[in-house]
Amino acid sequence: MSIVVTGATGQLGRLVVEELLARVPAGEVVAAVRDEQKAADLAARGVELRLADYDRPETLAAAIRPGDTVLLVSGSEVGRRVAQHAAVVAAAKAAGAARLVYTGVLGGPDADFRLAEEHRATEQLVLDSGLPYTFLRNGWYTENYTALIPVQLQHGVVGSTAGGRIGSATRADYAAAAAVVLTGEGHENRAYELSGDRAWTLEEYAAELSRQSGREVAHHELPAEANLGVLTGAGLPPQLAEILVDVDVSGIARGLLAGGSGELSRLIGRPTTPLADTIAQALAASTDTSATTGTTAS
Known part of the structure; x- marks a missing residue:
């Protein structure tokens, strides 16, 4: 009986594996991955690798075994995830998994913005399977914003959140909870x-980024259509851009991603990572990258 982490080379999955290795012997951890070469470093540390592709159900059948506890890390391909997740749930049930843990979205069945639709459907699939389960309804990742700092330093912080608060945490925080x-x-x-x-607002985020960077970073509150134009103009696929704008308008602006339950810090036994710390880490990483490549942040 093992702990199987799907998407184990992804941004969240890899952090979960690292957290598990700090808690249990490597021989109890399975990294379920599409490309075993990307997980070679984990194999070298004693983690078992199993091929698992959400789009190839035959690989999932071999990746999950009787008695396994399975973490289903939600897929990244918005619009395709229900079918992908259904394949994992079916494989877990057929194998006789001990429990299925799923990374969904804050609010669960009460979240009615577009990005939550596939998460709600997946939770229902898990319930219908009859498998023992745990739902980890993750709020927004702070890195969703700090990953854009190089752009924000030039063009400001853009959103359509109407001053709504964002109860974000880092991927590392959510990985620890998993x-x-x-x-x-x-x-x-x-x-x-x-x-x-x-929780914080985009205006507060821009102010903290200004303070730490020493540059004036404006916050631009835009109508939804204008925000959509900015995102598609930056190269995002139209479907993804529409979903992100909807998160702002239908989720954040309505308080659905403000959080406040305190369950994350209670689970991990420490405070969640403050926004200021994540901004500082991202700025340091951006500076290191610029120094290595010979580019500047301006």
């Missing part, structure tokens, strides 16, 4: 609403 749930007891058939300890 590891706790995967290795601990008392989490069966429970749903956790996970968010950062302190």
Whole structure:
């Protein structure tokens, strides 16, 4: 019986594996991946690799075995995820998995913005399967914003959130919670609403980025259509841009991603990572990259 992490070379999955390795022997951890070469470093540390492609159900059948606890990390291909997740759920049920843990979205069935649709459908698939489950309803990742700092320093922080608060946490915070749930007891058939300890607005984010960078970073509150034009003009596919704008308008602006339950910090046994710390780390990484490549941030 193993702990199987799907998408184990992804941004969240790899962090979960690292958290697990700090808690249990490597021989108890399975990295389920599409490309085993990308997980060679994990194999070298004693982690078992199993081929698992959401789009190839035959690989999923071999990746999950009786008694395994499975973390289904939600796929990244918006619009295709229900079918992909259904394949994992079916494989887990057929194999006789001990429990299925799923990374959904804050609010679960009450989240009615477009990005939540596939998460709601997946939770229902898990419930219908009859498998023991744990739902990790993750709030927004702080990195969704800090990854854009080079652009923000030039063009400002853009959104259509109407001053709504964002209860974000880092991927590392959410990964730690997943590891706790995967290795601990008392989490069966429970749903956790996970968010950062302190919610913030885009205006506050821009002010903190200004303070730390020493540059004036404006916050531009835009109508939805204008925001959509900015995102598509930046190269985002129209469908993804529409979904992100809807998160702003139908999610953040209505308070659906503000969080406040405190469940994340209670699970991980420490405060969640403050926004200022994540901005500082991203700025340092951006500076290091510029120095290495010989480019400047301006």
